Amino acid sequence: MKIAMIGTGYVGLVSGVCFSDFGHDVICVDKDPAKIAKLQAGEVPIYEPGLDQLMAKSMAAGRLSFTLDLAAAVAGAEAIFIAVGTPTRRGDGHADLRYVMAAAEEIGAALTGYAVIVTKSTVPVGTNRKVAEAVVKTAGATPFDVASNPEFLREGAAIDDFMRPDRVVVGVESARARKVMQEIYRPLSLREFPVVYTNLESAEMIKYAANAFLATKITFINEIAALCERVGADVKAVSKGIGMDGRIGAKFLHAGPGYGGSCFPKDTKALARIGQDHAVPMQITETVIKVNEEVKRRMIEKIEDACDGHLRDKTIAILGVTFKPNTDDMRDAPSLTIVPALVGAGARVRVVDPEGHREGEALLPGVKWIEDAYGAAQGADLLVLLTEWNEFRALDLPKLARKMARPRLVDLRNVYDRDEVLAAGFETYTGVGR
Ligand code: NAD
Numbered sequence: 555m556k557i558a559m560i561g562t563g564y565v566g567l568v569s570g571v572c573f574s575d576f577g578h579d580v581i582c583v584d585k586d587p588a589k590i591a592k593l594q595a596g597e598v599p600i601y602e603p604g605l606d607q608l609m610a611k612s613m614a615a616g617r618l619s620f621t622l623d624l625a626a627a628v629a630g631a632e633a634i635f636i637a638v639g640t641p642t643r644r645g646d647g648h649a650d651l652r653y654v655m656a657a658a659e660e661i662g663a664a665l666t667g668y669a670v671i672v673t674k675s676t677v678p679v680g681t682n683r684k685v686a687e688a689v690v691k692t693a694g695a696t697p698f699d700v701a702s703n704p705e706f707l708r709e710g711a712a713i714d715d716f717m718r719p720d721r722v723v724v725g726v727e728s729a730r731a732r733k734v735m736q737e738i739y740r741p742l743s744l745r746e747f748p749v750v751y752t753n754l755e756s757a758e759m760i761k762y763a764a765n766a767f768l769a770t771k772i773t774f775i776n777e778i779a780a781l782c783e784r785v786g787a788d789v790k791a792v793s794k795g796i797g798m799d800g801r802i803g804a805k806f807l808h809a810g811p812g813y814g815g816s817c818f819p820k821d822t823k824a825l826a827r828i829g830q831d832h833a834v835p836m837q838i839t840e841t842v843i844k845v846n847e848e849v850k851r852r853m854i855e856k857i858e859d860a861c862d863g864h865l866r867d868k869t870i871a872i873l874g875v876t877f878k879p880n881t882d883d884m885r886d887a888p889s890l891t892i893v894p895a896l897v898g899a900g901a902r903v904r905v906v907d908p909e910g911h912r913e914g915e916a917l918l919p920g921v922k923w924i925e926d927a928y929g930a931a932q933g934a935d936l937l938v939l940l941t942e943w944n945e946f947r948a949l950d951l952p953k954l955a956r957k958m959a960r961p962r963l964v965d966l967r968n969v970y971d972r973d974e975v976l977a978a979g980f981e982t983y984t985g986v987g988r
Contacts, residue, residue, distance in 0.1 A: 557632070557633050558583060558627040558633070558771055558846045560624065560638060561638035561657070562584040562620065565707065566674070567599075568605065570618065572789060576738075578617065580620050583623070583624045583627045584622070585622070594620050601880075624660050628660075634671050634672065635673075636675055636685070640676055647679060670700070670735065673685055674818065676765075683700075693794060703723065706764065707719075708794065709878070710878060710880030721750055722750070727754060736749075736983050765822065766836070771844050772813045775789065775812065780901075782987040789986075814887045815883065823843060850892065853888065858899070860982060861901075870935065871937050872903060872930075873938065873939045874910070876907055882912060884910060889940055897921060907941065911923050927945075927946060928957060932958075936962070939970075942967050954978075955979030962982045965985050970985075
């Protein structure tokens with residue numbers, strides 16, 4: 555198949571690279587000249603494990619190329635994927651569809667013959683029909699179909715998720731378009747990965763329902779964690795105990811500093827707005843959004859308590875600021891709420907993150923970036939583990955304790971055991987829900 559991929563962000567680039575690995579001919583398009591220049595030179599502009607090797611392999615095989623020229627990529631393509639951003643619209647919480655609609659109009663103007671226009675971006679219910687209307691405006695009589703193909707990959711494990719998905723969801727309403735989608739995903743269906751075919755609205759809804767459910771699960775355990783702290787229970791034991799129930803499942807039951815990232819915050823807000831627009835309030839999702847904000851604020855109080863109630867002039871070392879490990883993505887990371895609050899209260903904040911520096915520099919003013927945990931701990935009054943990168947999972951605790959002015963640990967990911975930390979020479983250990 556000849557595929558055009560519009561947008562080369564976390565989703566577009568991974569999808570384009572993986573489709574080319576399936577054997578399809580893929581041209582990836584972006585509006586950002588710096589990004590395209592890097593990609594054409596074989597450089598990956600984001601941090602995603604394994605992406606560079608796979609991209610190099612497909613480029614060398616001549617199945618993958620990059621361009622700024624949308625019209626050239628669309629001409630002759632059998633499927634055109636829209637994978638541009640759908641951030642929260644300023645002011646009202648709706649998904650901002652301006653990039654999707656602009657792409658749809660540009661695609662329409664460039665169509666040379668029948669193609670399926672596939673929305674991979676996360677978009678509110680009804681958007682694919684609007685995409686079809688936008689394309690018609692510029693495509694005139696050129697035939698096309700639209701399809702909804704929401705993406706479920708996780709940053710940090712994106713290639714594996716794309717290549718070995720729990721399921722692929724395709725919303726499609728013509729037999730001709732369905733055939734094209736079947737052909738594109740044949741390498742996965744041959745290996746028995748399930749592809750769910752449904753209508754456009756259901757496919758759009760599946761994506762929001764999935765993300766809202768996962769955000770709810772995380773927020774549920776975070777709320778239980780707060781209660782555990784008051785009653786003397788350990789949320790790690792509680793998660794284990796409930797997670798073994800097959801109806802509940804163990805995943806997404808790790809208490810922490812609240813969900814963040816490029817999807818859950820914006821998608822929960824968008825779902826709440828969709829519900830309001832249709833006079834069916836999404837009350838659970840609305841509560842989840844509110845509770846998650848409280849969870850993040852509670853983390854600031856935890857840090858303050860660990861500093862004897864005073865943050866002014868305290869030296870605090872923060873380990874990890876990306877919204878999760880194995881990505882450089884800082885969008886809506888809990889660190890963006892927590893760190894500025896510490897800086898604002900007069901603390902001297904040092905930050906260590908294996909991949910977050912480039913994105914985080916402008917987002918976290920007033921902090922000092924340090925290369926490694928031990929350098930950051932030197933003379934510090936408090937160590938805070940905020941994002942559980944592997945290199946922070948097996949720290950030499952006695953060495954850290956010796957370096958710190960006041961060896962105290964706030965472990966917002968429950969990576970360490972209290973006894974082990976205290977035995978290593980720390981004065982105090984604070985976890986979440988324990
Ligand atoms: P991103 O911001 O990383 O990338 C979007 C890219 O699209 C940018 O490079 C931008 O320059 C480009 N772009 C915008 N308008 C364009 C146009 N008209 N022509 C060409 N390029 C254009 O976004 P992302 O994280 O990849 O997310 C894309 C979509 O996928 C969103 O709707 C998101 O909700 C969804 N999604 C993201 C993830 C994730 O983990 N990031 C997972 C599943 C779904």
